[in-house]
Amino acid sequence: MSEAKFKQNVQNSFARTKSDMYNLYEHIQFLYREIEELKFRNDMMAQKLSILRDSVSIEKKVPYTERKDIFVSSRSSSKVHKESCAFAKNIKAVNKIRFESESEALQKGYKKCACLST
Numbered sequence: 001m002s003e004a005k006f007k008q009n010v011q012n013s014f015a016r017t018k019s020d021m022y023n024l025y026e027h028i029q030f031l032y033r034e035i036e037e038l039k040f041r042n043d044m045m046a047q048k049l050s051i052l053r054d055s056v057s058i059e060k061k062v063p064y065t066e067r068k069d070i071f072v073s074s075r076s077s078s079k080v081h082k083e084s085c086a087f088a089k090n091i092k093a094v095n096k097i098r099f100e101s102e103s104e105a106l107q108k109g110y111k112k113c114a115c116l117s118t
């Protein structure tokens with residue numbers, strides 16, 4: 001290998017290394033921007049989560065006696081009950097259907113249990 005050729009090879013190697021380093025630098029900059037973006041999204045999610053947690057804990061703080069009546073039925077029944085009815089208490093959680101009001105249940109075709117007719 002001639003001295004000129006050797007010099008040329010060394011220069012080419014340096015040039016490639018330099019360009020690799022620029023590329024790496026750009027990749028790193030890009031990753032930093034991604035990290036910032038993810039941090040931002042994480043903050044937003046944390047904020048939403050804390051709002052959700054607050055709303056759940058507010059619901060839990062409402063004493064049972066102050067809640068409006070809950071009306072329930074079973075998937076295998078056509079009767080609607082107060083949640084406090086003995087029949088309602090026998091309905092398994094997986095089969096339980098809840099209604100916001102008695103009229104909602106009636107509109108959907110459910111019949112009143114004796115616990116509601118008095």
Ligand SMILES: [Zn+2]
Nearest residue numbers: 081085113115
């Ligand atoms: Zn009932």
